[in-house]
Amino acid sequence: MRAAPLNCPYCGEPSIEPVGDERAFYCSSCDRRFELRFLGLGEGGA
Numbered sequence: 001m002r003a004a005p006l007n008c009p010y011c012g013e014p015s016i017e018p019v020g021d022e023r024a025f026y027c028s029s030c031d032r033r034f035e036l037r038f039l040g041l042g043e044g045g046a
């Protein structure tokens, strides 16, 4: 399952789209590019 986040984590606008290689996204509202990483299951810890 691949689910894109609905809102930009920086500006909160729902204007992000996948770009370039696989985990990269671009927000056209704040002009940021960023990458999402899967860290594992569960809450994890510090």
Ligand SMILES: [Zn+2]
Pocket (backbone or CB within 6 Å): 008, 009, 010, 011, 012, 013, 027, 028, 029, 030, 031, 032
């Ligand atoms: Zn943004």
